Amino acid sequence: MESTTVLDMPKIALYTISAEEYTRRLVDILKRAGKGKKVIYLTTTKPYSQISGMLHEAGIKQDNIFFIDCVSRSMGEKSLNAQNCVFLENPRNLTAISIAINESVKKLPGKKLLVMDSLSTLMLYNDHVTMGRFSNFVINRMRALDVDTVLSAFEADANSDVLKQIAGFVDEVKKK
Amino acid sequence: MAPRSKQPAQRAKKQASSFGAPEQAQRPKDNEKRIQTGIQGLDELIEGGLPRGGVTLLSGHCGTGKATFATQFIYYGAKEKNEPGVYITLEEEPEEVMGDVKRFGWDMEKLVKDKKISIIKPEITKFDTLKKTIEDEIDKIGAKRLVINPFGLIAAYFANVYDARKALASLRRQMQKLDCTALVVADIKEGEQTFSFTGYEEFVVTGVIVLDLAFKKESNSYVRTLFVRKMEKSNHSLKLVPLEIKPDGLVVYPDAEVF
Numbered sequence A: 001m002e003s004t005t006v007l008d009m010p011k012i013a014l015y016t017i018s019a020e021e022y023t024r025r026l027v028d029i030l031k032r033a034g035k036g037k038k039v040i041y042l043t044t045t046k047p048y049s050q051i052s053g054m055l056h057e058a059g060i061k062q063d064n065i066f067f068i069d070c071v072s073r074s075m076g077e078k079s080l081n082a083q084n085c086v087f088l089e090n091p092r093n094l095t096a097i098s099i100a101i102n103e104s105v106k107k108l109p110g111k112k113l114l115v116m117d118s119l120s121t122l123m124l125y126n127d128h129v130t131m132g133r134f135s136n137f138v139i140n141r142m143r144a145l146d147v148d149t150v151l152s153a154f155e156a157d158a159n160s161d162v163l164k165q166i167a168g169f170v171d172e173v174k175k176k
Numbered sequence B: 001m002a003p004r005s006k007q008p009a010q011r012a013k014k015q016a017s018s019f020g021a022p023e024q025a026q027r028p029k030d031n032e033k034r035i036q037t038g039i040q041g042l043d044e045l046i047e048g049g050l051p052r053g054g055v056t057l058l059s060g061h062c063g064t065g066k067a068t069f070a071t072q073f074i075y076y077g078a079k080e081k082n083e084p085g086v087y088i089t090l091e092e093e094p095e096e097v098m099g100d101v102k103r104f105g106w107d108m109e110k111l112v113k114d115k116k117i118s119i120i121k122p123e124i125t126k127f128d129t130l131k132k133t134i135e136d137e138i139d140k141i142g143a144k145r146l147v148i149n150p151f152g153l154i155a156a157y158f159a160n161v162y163d164a165r166k167a168l169a170s171l172r173r174q175m176q177k178l179d180c181t182a183l184v185v186a187d188i189k190e191g192e193q194t195f196s197f198t199g200y201e202e203f204v205v206t207g208v209i210v211l212d213l214a215f216k217k218e219s220n221s222y223v224r225t226l227f228v229r230k231m232e233k234s235n236h237s238l239k240l241v242p243l244e245i246k247p248d249g250l251v252v253y254p255d256a257e258v259f
């Protein structure tokens, strides 16, 4: 009985990844976890154009990926326009991020995966109480909407209070 | 053993209902007793809309979106629900009211021409005269919606707060009689602990919706918020919800959260 329930649950995983290999490893995870799903990719580390380029190099089709880019606008890029991407002002505004995640998840049909790249950046700007609240919100919301979720962070942050707390909310914690 | 395929649906249902707005808000029982606001995301917080024939106070500090909200309420009613609306503007000229919202793609002029919307700027001399003007305007186009922006100017006109309060109470009776749903804008000064000019208007009305800007030190900026302080006959949400002014108007996000 137990195992059946677990199998049917959307999977929420926390990955801690070494900084040097970070994006490459994350692309690997996306390739596996995103198979047959619509993917919502939230980036707070690199601009959309760069992530998109790396996915292209890795041979990953992007028709099924929707991006939430929190970087490009804060870098001062002006003419931002992409059909499969929404550009937020900066990675500090967790309210705007929560709206963007919610709206894009609701908009996309079928089985979905959310990739949050990364908690480490959000931790730079937000205290651990706020980060705890925010992570808990995302996790509960994705469970309610039946969306698999990959939360990623730099390995160096693995022992931070925030990640230790989040580890308690997720289904699995993995070191990559 | 329960069929495996049923489990996710059951679980999702259970969690969705325990999250966010009260359960009842999803299934308004008395739809005909509600007036849809036209603000995307708001009606589900208040059991489907504003109580019909009531007076709702729309309170907020400067720049929180009160005028936009009020115009959207009137525009939506006239355009989408065949519910004509009267907009009483006490400060701005009618041309300004119409001009301000052109960017949202709202063609108020057309609806004014078609007698679906009436925008007037009456002099405030006597409250009874104003009430008569309002009633005449409502009758002329068969209005189902009314906006007064801002009510503070009317309240300030009275010598004491009791008369201001009585005036609003009589407006409430008038709306009920005319089966017209009113939205009354209340400016709040920064630092005030009330929802209106005298601090008593909020007790007299059917509902109070508060718009605000919350300061966030993390991003060194403000976040727009909305919260339903009061709504008679409604099991309304008490959640502080984020709000955005989008290219086509105000949107409330009941599933998102203010961080």
Ligand SMILES: Nc1ncnc2c1ncn2[C@@H]1O[C@H](COP(=O)(O)OP(=O)(O)OP(=O)(O)O)[C@@H](O)[C@H]1O
Binding pocket: B060, B061, B062, B063, B064, B065, B066, B067, B068, B069, B103, B104, B187, B245, B246, B247
């Ligand atoms: N097209 C737009 N897109 C985004 N935001 C807008 C747009 N137009 C106006 N705003 C925002 O809305 C604010 C004003 O809205 P509005 O006039 O509805 O507020 P208000 O509460 O009535 O203000 P006041 O109390 O000063 O009369 C502006 O200060 C601006 O921040």
Ligand SMILES: [Mg+2]
Binding pocket: B066, B067
């Ligand atoms: Mg105004």
